[in-house]
Amino acid sequence: MKKISVVIPAHNEEGNIPLIYQRVKDVFSTLENYRFEIIFVNDGSRDDTQKEIEELAQNNDEVKYIEFSRNFGHQHAVKAGMDSSTGNAMISMDADLQHPPELILELIKRWEEGFDIVYTIRTYPKQISAFKRKTSTLYYKFLTRISDVNLSEGGGSDFRLMDASVVDVVRNMNEADIFLRGLSNWMGFRRTGVHFTAGERATGESSYNLKKMMKFAFTGITAFSVKPLYLAAYLGFIFSALAAVGYGIYVIHSFISKTEISGWASLIMTVVFFGGVQLIILGIMGIYLGKIFNQVKERPNYIIRSKNF
Structure with missing residues:
Protein backbone atom coordinates (compact mmCIF):
# COMPACT_ATOMS: atom_id res chain seq x y z
CA MET A 1 0.00 0.00 0.00
CA LYS A 2 1.18 3.48 -0.82
CA LYS A 3 1.39 5.99 1.99
CA ILE A 4 0.42 9.67 1.82
CA SER A 5 1.68 12.15 4.41
CA VAL A 6 -0.69 15.07 5.02
CA VAL A 7 1.10 18.03 6.62
CA ILE A 8 -1.16 20.56 8.36
CA PRO A 9 0.36 23.61 10.09
CA ALA A 10 -1.88 25.06 12.78
CA HIS A 11 -1.79 28.35 14.67
CA ASN A 12 -4.73 28.93 17.04
CA GLU A 13 -6.96 26.45 15.23
CA GLU A 14 -8.50 24.55 18.18
CA GLY A 15 -11.97 24.49 16.65
CA ASN A 16 -10.79 23.30 13.23
CA PHE A 36 -2.15 7.94 5.35
CA GLU A 37 -0.63 9.88 8.20
CA ILE A 38 -1.55 13.37 9.32
CA ILE A 39 1.28 15.47 10.72
CA PHE A 40 -0.10 18.44 12.64
CA VAL A 41 2.49 21.15 13.26
CA ASN A 42 1.48 23.40 16.15
CA ASP A 43 3.15 26.70 15.32
CA GLY A 44 3.16 28.32 18.77
CA SER A 45 -0.60 28.37 19.33
CA ARG A 46 -1.92 30.22 22.38
CA ASP A 47 -5.25 28.40 22.59
CA ASP A 48 -6.10 24.70 23.07
CA THR A 49 -4.83 23.61 19.65
CA GLN A 50 -2.18 21.34 21.18
CA LYS A 51 -4.73 19.74 23.51
CA GLU A 52 -7.07 18.96 20.60
CA ILE A 53 -4.21 17.44 18.59
CA GLU A 54 -3.00 15.30 21.49
CA GLU A 55 -6.52 13.96 22.10
CA LEU A 56 -6.75 12.93 18.45
CA ALA A 57 -3.30 11.33 18.57
CA GLN A 58 -4.21 9.25 21.63
CA ASN A 59 -7.10 7.60 19.78
CA ASN A 60 -5.77 7.50 16.21
CA ASP A 61 -2.42 5.99 15.29
CA GLU A 62 -2.29 7.89 12.00
CA VAL A 63 -2.17 11.25 13.81
CA LYS A 64 1.31 12.62 14.46
CA TYR A 65 2.18 16.01 15.83
CA ILE A 66 5.07 18.43 16.19
CA GLU A 67 4.83 21.25 18.72
CA PHE A 68 7.08 24.28 18.23
CA SER A 69 8.61 26.10 21.19
CA ARG A 70 7.16 29.35 19.79
CA ASN A 71 5.66 30.76 16.61
CA PHE A 72 8.21 30.32 13.80
CA GLY A 73 5.86 31.03 10.89
CA HIS A 74 3.72 29.12 8.44
CA GLN A 75 6.46 28.26 5.94
CA HIS A 76 8.74 26.81 8.60
CA ALA A 77 5.82 24.81 9.98
CA VAL A 78 5.21 23.25 6.56
CA LYS A 79 8.95 22.57 6.23
CA ALA A 80 8.99 20.82 9.63
CA GLY A 81 6.17 18.55 8.55
CA MET A 82 7.97 17.77 5.30
CA ASP A 83 11.17 16.98 7.19
CA SER A 84 9.30 14.37 9.25
CA SER A 85 7.06 12.91 6.53
CA THR A 86 7.53 9.25 5.60
CA GLY A 87 5.01 8.81 2.79
CA ASN A 88 5.47 8.07 -0.89
CA ALA A 89 4.05 11.54 -1.39
CA MET A 90 3.33 14.55 0.82
CA ILE A 91 0.34 16.88 0.74
CA SER A 92 0.47 20.22 2.56
CA MET A 93 -2.72 22.11 3.38
CA ASP A 94 -4.05 24.66 5.87
CA ALA A 95 -6.07 23.74 8.95
CA ASP A 96 -8.88 26.28 8.44
CA LEU A 97 -10.63 24.17 5.76
CA GLN A 98 -10.25 26.83 3.09
CA HIS A 99 -8.29 24.11 1.28
CA PRO A 100 -11.00 21.49 0.61
CA PRO A 101 -9.74 18.01 1.66
CA GLU A 102 -11.90 16.44 -1.06
CA LEU A 103 -9.43 17.78 -3.63
CA ILE A 104 -6.88 15.27 -2.30
CA LEU A 105 -8.46 12.68 -4.59
CA GLU A 106 -7.61 14.76 -7.68
CA LEU A 107 -4.10 15.51 -6.42
CA ILE A 108 -3.37 11.81 -5.96
CA LYS A 109 -4.88 11.02 -9.37
CA ARG A 110 -2.53 13.48 -11.10
CA TRP A 111 0.41 12.12 -9.08
CA GLU A 112 -0.41 8.61 -10.26
CA GLU A 113 -0.30 9.93 -13.83
CA GLY A 114 3.39 10.63 -13.31
CA PHE A 115 3.59 14.23 -12.08
CA ASP A 116 6.08 14.94 -9.29
CA ILE A 117 4.44 18.17 -8.10
CA VAL A 118 0.71 18.81 -8.25
CA TYR A 119 0.03 22.41 -7.22
CA THR A 120 -3.34 24.08 -6.83
CA ILE A 121 -4.62 27.20 -8.54
CA ARG A 122 -6.89 29.08 -6.17
CA THR A 123 -9.89 31.20 -7.03
CA TYR A 124 -11.70 33.16 -4.36
CA PRO A 125 -15.44 32.84 -3.66
CA LYS A 126 -17.69 35.86 -4.16
CA GLN A 127 -17.83 36.69 -0.44
CA ILE A 128 -14.09 37.44 -0.39
CA SER A 129 -13.50 41.16 -0.78
CA ALA A 130 -12.53 42.53 -4.18
CA PHE A 131 -9.53 44.22 -2.53
CA LYS A 132 -8.07 40.90 -1.35
CA ARG A 133 -8.66 39.23 -4.73
CA LYS A 134 -7.11 42.12 -6.66
CA THR A 135 -4.07 42.57 -4.41
CA SER A 136 -3.35 38.85 -4.47
CA THR A 137 -3.51 38.75 -8.26
CA LEU A 138 -1.33 41.85 -8.64
CA TYR A 139 1.26 40.52 -6.18
CA TYR A 140 1.82 37.26 -8.03
CA LYS A 141 1.96 39.05 -11.38
CA PHE A 142 4.56 41.43 -9.93
CA LEU A 143 6.51 38.55 -8.36
CA THR A 144 6.57 36.71 -11.68
CA ARG A 145 7.95 39.77 -13.46
CA ILE A 146 10.56 40.76 -10.92
CA SER A 147 11.84 37.33 -9.89
CA ASP A 148 13.20 34.21 -11.53
CA VAL A 149 10.12 32.10 -10.84
CA ASN A 150 6.87 32.00 -12.76
CA LEU A 151 3.89 31.66 -10.46
CA SER A 152 0.66 31.12 -12.33
CA GLU A 153 -2.15 33.52 -11.57
CA GLY A 154 -3.93 32.13 -8.52
CA GLY A 155 -1.18 29.54 -8.04
CA GLY A 156 0.10 31.11 -4.87
CA SER A 157 -1.20 28.43 -2.53
CA ASP A 158 0.51 26.06 -0.11
CA PHE A 159 -2.03 23.37 -0.95
CA ARG A 160 0.05 20.97 -3.06
CA LEU A 161 1.28 17.42 -3.46
CA MET A 162 4.98 16.56 -3.72
CA ASP A 163 6.49 13.22 -4.54
CA ALA A 164 8.90 11.79 -1.96
CA SER A 165 11.83 12.49 -4.29
CA VAL A 166 10.91 16.21 -4.31
CA VAL A 167 10.45 16.24 -0.55
CA ASP A 168 13.98 14.86 -0.18
CA VAL A 169 15.35 17.83 -2.13
CA VAL A 170 13.49 20.35 0.05
CA ARG A 171 14.50 18.47 3.20
CA ASN A 172 18.17 19.13 2.41
CA MET A 173 17.61 22.88 2.06
CA ASN A 174 18.29 25.12 5.03
CA GLU A 175 17.23 28.59 3.92
CA ALA A 176 16.59 31.06 6.73
CA ASP A 177 13.67 32.68 4.87
CA ILE A 178 12.14 29.77 3.01
CA PHE A 179 9.46 30.46 0.38
CA LEU A 180 7.96 27.10 -0.58
CA ARG A 181 5.63 28.50 -3.23
CA GLY A 182 8.63 29.71 -5.19
CA LEU A 183 10.80 26.67 -4.45
CA GLU A 200 -14.81 29.58 4.03
CA ARG A 201 -12.93 29.37 7.31
CA ALA A 202 -14.78 26.85 9.47
CA THR A 203 -14.18 28.43 12.89
CA GLY A 204 -12.05 31.14 14.44
CA GLU A 205 -10.37 34.11 12.80
CA SER A 206 -7.33 34.27 10.58
CA SER A 207 -4.11 35.40 12.28
CA TYR A 208 -2.65 36.39 8.92
CA ASN A 209 -2.77 40.17 9.29
CA LEU A 210 -1.51 42.88 6.94
CA LYS A 211 1.92 42.99 8.62
CA LYS A 212 2.46 39.26 8.11
CA MET A 213 1.25 39.47 4.51
CA MET A 214 3.70 42.31 3.75
CA LYS A 215 6.57 40.38 5.33
CA PHE A 216 5.61 37.29 3.32
CA ALA A 217 5.49 39.39 0.14
CA PHE A 218 9.00 40.77 0.70
CA THR A 219 10.27 37.26 1.51
CA GLY A 220 8.97 35.98 -1.81
CA ILE A 221 10.50 38.83 -3.79
CA THR A 222 13.93 38.80 -2.15
CA ALA A 223 14.21 35.00 -1.99
CA PHE A 224 14.19 34.55 -5.75
CA SER A 225 15.51 37.73 -7.29
CA VAL A 226 18.28 40.33 -7.09
CA LYS A 227 16.46 42.56 -9.57
CA PRO A 228 15.51 45.09 -6.86
CA LEU A 229 19.24 45.75 -6.38
CA TYR A 230 19.63 46.41 -10.11
CA LEU A 231 16.55 48.64 -9.96
CA ALA A 232 18.19 50.68 -7.18
CA ALA A 233 21.32 51.14 -9.30
CA TYR A 234 19.26 52.14 -12.34
CA LEU A 235 17.33 54.70 -10.29
CA GLY A 236 20.61 56.18 -9.08
CA PHE A 237 21.91 56.62 -12.63
CA ILE A 238 18.61 57.97 -13.96
CA PHE A 239 18.10 60.59 -11.25
CA SER A 240 21.74 61.65 -11.34
CA ALA A 241 21.50 62.18 -15.09
CA LEU A 242 18.21 64.07 -14.77
CA ALA A 243 19.68 66.27 -12.03
CA ALA A 244 22.80 67.08 -14.12
CA VAL A 245 20.78 67.88 -17.24
CA GLY A 246 18.19 69.90 -15.33
CA TYR A 247 20.80 71.94 -13.45
CA GLY A 248 22.73 72.56 -16.68
CA ILE A 249 19.62 73.93 -18.36
CA TYR A 250 18.93 76.09 -15.33
CA VAL A 251 22.46 77.57 -15.37
CA ILE A 252 22.35 78.28 -19.14
CA HIS A 253 18.95 79.94 -18.76
CA SER A 254 20.26 82.18 -15.95
CA PHE A 255 23.19 83.36 -18.12
CA ILE A 256 20.99 84.08 -21.12
CA SER A 257 18.31 85.91 -19.12
CA LYS A 258 20.91 87.48 -16.80
CA THR A 259 19.03 86.43 -13.67
CA GLU A 260 20.37 84.99 -10.47
CA ILE A 261 19.90 81.34 -9.55
CA SER A 262 17.47 81.39 -6.64
CA GLY A 263 14.67 79.40 -5.11
CA TRP A 264 15.19 77.89 -1.69
CA ALA A 265 11.87 76.04 -1.82
CA SER A 266 12.81 74.14 -4.98
CA LEU A 267 16.24 73.40 -3.51
CA ILE A 268 14.78 71.95 -0.30
CA MET A 269 12.25 69.85 -2.24
CA THR A 270 15.06 68.50 -4.43
CA VAL A 271 17.13 67.57 -1.39
CA VAL A 272 14.16 65.87 0.28
CA PHE A 273 13.26 64.00 -2.90
CA PHE A 274 16.73 62.60 -3.51
CA GLY A 275 17.10 61.87 0.19
CA GLY A 276 13.97 59.72 -0.05
CA VAL A 277 15.34 57.92 -3.09
CA GLN A 278 18.57 57.20 -1.23
CA LEU A 279 16.65 55.81 1.75
CA ILE A 280 14.68 53.50 -0.55
CA ILE A 281 17.90 52.22 -2.12
CA LEU A 282 19.51 51.73 1.28
CA GLY A 283 16.38 49.94 2.48
CA ILE A 284 16.53 47.49 -0.44
CA MET A 285 20.18 46.81 0.24
CA GLY A 286 19.44 46.45 3.95
CA ILE A 287 16.83 43.77 3.33
CA TYR A 288 19.32 41.66 1.40
CA LEU A 289 22.04 42.23 4.00
CA GLY A 290 19.60 41.22 6.71
CA LYS A 291 18.83 37.97 4.90
CA ILE A 292 22.56 37.24 4.61
CA PHE A 293 22.99 38.03 8.31
CA ASN A 294 20.24 35.59 9.29
CA GLN A 295 21.59 32.90 6.97
CA VAL A 296 25.23 32.98 8.11
CA LYS A 297 24.24 32.58 11.77
CA GLU A 298 22.95 29.10 10.82
CA ARG A 299 20.37 29.00 13.58
CA PRO A 300 17.73 26.27 13.21
CA ASN A 301 14.62 27.27 11.29
CA TYR A 302 12.43 25.93 14.08
CA ILE A 303 12.72 24.40 17.55
CA ILE A 304 10.58 21.41 18.52
CA ARG A 305 9.15 21.43 22.04
CA SER A 306 7.45 18.03 21.79
CA LYS A 307 6.34 15.39 19.30
CA ASN A 308 4.81 11.93 19.44
CA PHE A 309 7.02 10.06 16.95
Missing part, protein backbone atom coordinates in the same frame (compact mmCIF):
# COMPACT_ATOMS: atom_id res chain seq x y z
CA ILE A 17 -8.52 20.40 14.27
CA PRO A 18 -11.26 17.75 14.77
CA LEU A 19 -13.11 18.96 11.66
CA ILE A 20 -10.20 18.74 9.24
CA TYR A 21 -9.08 15.39 10.67
CA GLN A 22 -12.52 13.87 10.07
CA ARG A 23 -12.77 15.22 6.53
CA VAL A 24 -9.30 13.98 5.59
CA LYS A 25 -10.11 10.59 7.11
CA ASP A 26 -13.37 10.44 5.13
CA VAL A 27 -11.44 11.12 1.91
CA PHE A 28 -8.97 8.29 2.48
CA SER A 29 -11.75 5.90 3.45
CA THR A 30 -12.80 6.00 -0.22
CA LEU A 31 -9.33 5.09 -1.48
CA GLU A 32 -8.15 1.51 -1.81
CA ASN A 33 -4.49 0.55 -1.50
CA TYR A 34 -3.67 3.79 0.30
CA ARG A 35 -2.84 4.52 3.89
CA SER A 184 8.22 24.25 -5.83
CA ASN A 185 8.47 26.12 -9.13
CA TRP A 186 12.24 26.71 -9.06
CA MET A 187 13.10 23.01 -8.56
CA GLY A 188 11.58 21.95 -11.82
CA PHE A 189 10.34 18.33 -11.97
CA ARG A 190 7.13 17.37 -13.74
CA ARG A 191 4.42 19.76 -12.59
CA THR A 192 0.73 20.25 -13.18
CA GLY A 193 -1.99 22.39 -11.64
CA VAL A 194 -5.49 21.74 -10.33
CA HIS A 195 -8.10 24.49 -9.95
CA PHE A 196 -10.15 24.92 -6.80
CA THR A 197 -12.36 27.50 -5.13
CA ALA A 198 -11.26 28.43 -1.64
CA GLY A 199 -13.78 27.52 1.05
